[in-house]
Amino acid sequence: MKSHLRFCLLALLASSHGVNDFIAGWMLGGGMPSATGWDRLPWLAIYAALAFAGQLPVAWIMDRSPRRHPWLIGALATMIGAAATWKISPGTAIILSGVASAFCHVAGGAIALQLPRGERAIGWFSAPGILGLTLGGWLGSTQGPLAGWVALLPVALLMGCLALRDRWPKVEAMGNPIPTPGVDAHDGLMLLILLALTLRSAVWDLVQVARTSDPHLLFAIAASAAFGKVLGGWMISRWPTVRHVSLTLIVACLLLEFARQSIVGLCAGIALLQSTIPASIVLLHRSFATSAARASAYVLGLTVALGGLVIPLRLDITATLLAVAVAAVLLLWWSIRLPQPQPAG
Incomplete structure (x- = not known):
């Protein structure tokens, strides 16, 4: 093309x-x-x-x-x-x-x-x-x-x-799952990724709710989130591993907990937090043999829907960040223990 x-x-x-x-x-x-x-x-x-x-x-x-x-x-x-x-x-x-x-x-x-x-x-x-x-x-x-x-x-x-109707790409064939004894464990790793992303979505919702009174800050947060997604696409093209996503989540949690009173720290934390969205879509599709449509639906749909439940529950942002960090540490530990799944196809 x-x-x-x-x-x-x-x-x-x-x-x-x-x-x-x-x-x-x-x-x-x-x-x-x-x-x-x-x-x-x-x-x-x-x-x-x-x-x-x-x-x-x-x-x-x-x-x-x-x-x-x-x-x-x-x-x-x-x-x-x-x-x-x-x-x-x-x-x-x-x-x-x-x-x-x-x-x-x-x-x-x-x-x-x-x-x-x-x-x-x-x-x-x-x-x-x-x-x-x-x-x-x-x-x-x-x-x-x-x-x-x-x-x-x-x-x-x-x-x-x-x-451009004749120029759009056709659906690519789905890759086969990795035929190894660890495939069930890799399925568990995929579920843990989705759990971490759901908690990430909850943090994002809490940050937005807390900052709605300041439109300038709200637009700064939105711009940081957009930049983070572009950054995430670039980062996963360079480092296509679960470990990279885990470490990014951990650093984002540290920034949002200890530096969110600073506009620079808040925006940096948001950018890293949101960078895990495109990275996770790519991982689910390329490394776990999930179709492109389902990978998008899991990350852009399911985790956002579940993460939105945090608003009526009125959870504390510190507790939610701790939950994200724990999930990210578990994800990092599990990904180190298991052989890394190779891109399907």
């Missing part, structure tokens, strides 16, 4: 992710007509169930499809429908936005992994989401209901996807 074509495809994927989260953030950030925070709570739960937990059945469907880009096109069309129906029925718009989000995350992540230098591509794909969500949420809380011009964003992306 030529470099300019890869750039165009990756730009479409990353922009689709950013626009999707931007629209959802604006809808959920205060734009519900005549709604209090309590009135919005059920819609937040419905959106989270569709957008995050819904990624697992979406991945199951996509694994049975020969091409992924039609699902991304469908996600963009659904985004347009969500924006178009907002003034008529906000509830319907939120449901459509949740469905679009599930398909956008899984299809986009799976396609990004299939591009040349897929490790770095998944980092670039995942980065714009938090920027779009933060900007959309801020506009929702300050500007009110969703503006009509927003529908033009997915329309432009849809036209770009259709123009």
Whole structure:
């Protein structure tokens, strides 16, 4: 694949992710007509169930499809429908936005992994989401209901996807699991990775909730998270091991516990914390023979949905950081004891 074509495809994927989260953030950030925070709570739960937990059945469907880009096109069309129906029925718009989000995350992540230098591509794909969500949420809380011009964003992306419909990569064959006596142990290692990522998501949610009163700091955190995801794609292309992810989580926890009162320490900790997202998607896909769609759904969907449960539980951030650190140390210890799984394929 030529470099300019890869750039165009990756730009479409990353922009689709950013626009999707931007629209959802604006809808959920205060734009519900005549709604209090309590009135919005059920819609937040419905959106989270569709957008995050819904990624697992979406991945199951996509694994049975020969091409992924039609699902991304469908996600963009659904985004347009969500924006178009907002003034008529906000509830319907939120449901459509949740469905679009599930398909956008899984299809986009799976396609990004299939591009040349897929490790770095998944980092670039995942980065714009938090920027779009933060900007959309801020506009929702300050500007009110969703503006009509927003529908033009997915329309432009849809036209770009259709123009390149013959250039999208086909689904690559899944690698076979490593046929060694330690395969069950490697399955346990994969579950421990998902546990650590779930706790990571909980920490991220707690940091966001604690800093919502300062919009400047909130945007600084979002920019750090986006940079961390790009960094994570680069790092996993250089050091594609579970040990690297474990050590990154440990350092992130230390920074967030002991240096989070400093803006530099906080942003550095967030960047390292979020860098484990693309790294883990690559590990699940390449080293544990998980399909690209399911690897994206596990990391971008399942762990986020489970990690979000920390908000109603009102857990302490220090205790949650300790849990992440313990999981990361166990992950490091286990990965040292076991032979490292080699990339599948």
